[in-house]
Amino acid sequence: MTVITEIDAARVPADQLAALESFASTLDESALRDLLFSLTISVKNGTDVALLESDTELTPAQAASRLKMSRTHLYKLLDRGEIVSHQVGRDRRLLLTDLVQFEAARQRDRRELAERFARTAQTRSAAIDELIDGL
């Protein structure tokens, strides 16, 4: 894992953080703006932040902890091919970029599930129509 640079949240001067924040708010909506905001949010919350290369490799244990899930859960995702992994000797490794891609896909699926939950009555009546058509 190549660490390019790391920030100890407690040691960041408040005026620098404020300057970064006001700079970020001048940017148009973009991935970079989101990244700068999430950086300031994390630091303000006292979270240490590390900037890593996208091709950084993670062990399954590190990936599970980052995704806030059990290792059993992660292995299921790996077995189903939801997250790409590769073999290093007997162990599996995951690329950070693949994790980021997985997160993006997970956002879309979460959104669809939330919308489905908000339309349970419509889904039920559509299911009834499907059954009627099958009779």
Added chain:
Amino acid sequence: MCYIKTVHNRRARPTLRLLRDLSDGWQDPAPQRAVSEGRHSDLHPLSELPHPLIAKAAAWFGSDQDGYCERIRSVERLVLWELKTGQWRGAVWDDPDTGVRWLCAAGLAKGDHKDRDDFYEALGRMDNADVDALKPTAEDIRLLKRETSVAALTAWELDIQSQVHACLTNVLNQGEQRLTIRHPIRDAHFADVTITVTAYSETDYDVEDCVVEIDLVDAAKGSALGWHLTLRVLISVNPPVQSWDATDTMYSTISEPGELARQADDLAAYIERDELRAEQPGSTSHYTHGRHLAGCYINGTAVRALCGVIFVPTQDQERFEHCPACQGIRALFPHL
């Protein structure tokens, strides 16, 4: 009468034509109004409409046994069975296509069957076309199919709820179990559901990670019935909708140790009462990035809150307590 294998409840039910003709004797005027206003879906179940003749027909020609009755002799073209209750007379036709017995004509016995208005006299005067018109129409069949489908779907959901409960009690704390779900009507495989519970520890807290994999057969993928199964399974495991995460057809919910057991106990009470548990919509008010929420709740589209929760806004967000995580982030960024 011979029994045929049918998905429908064979219990006698009235045709719409009969309901229009039956102007007297109703114990409640609501069904007649529904018929005249075309609100046919308010009539379900048709076999239980409040009229003595309909009640007699449903009791005599039940779902699995029939009482004895005679054939109406004044009609030759169709085999009609005679039904009597008080002054009321009815005719029941055994439909070979659906297996259902239709109460398709009604009237009063008058003047020892010599009166022109007498039920049998009136039937006897009918020509072939009149007699054929007694049979159920396409709309009658549609209502029958709807009733059958709703009953099958409800029974299916209750069964899934029980199966998930049994499964949960086996995997609580730790373990994996698989359920096989069959189609609600057809004799066919519909889905495999695997529920896995793993307890694990983060640095400063313990949690339970419950993963639900729902593998639908190809024909069911993307169908409303497939989604309905998915939602029913998830609600049976853990009803708060915002607790669920999704990756393709793999769903997960993370909770404090013991919470799944508590939800399983709660589910048992629903099963006891033969009731379906409903989903619990979010009950906190989240902040979002200056988006106009009105359009989202009208269209039912989901938005992402500052705290990361994805939710579909409802009209009544204001009455909820504010989400502390969102408030914390907002306090840091007053301009958001």
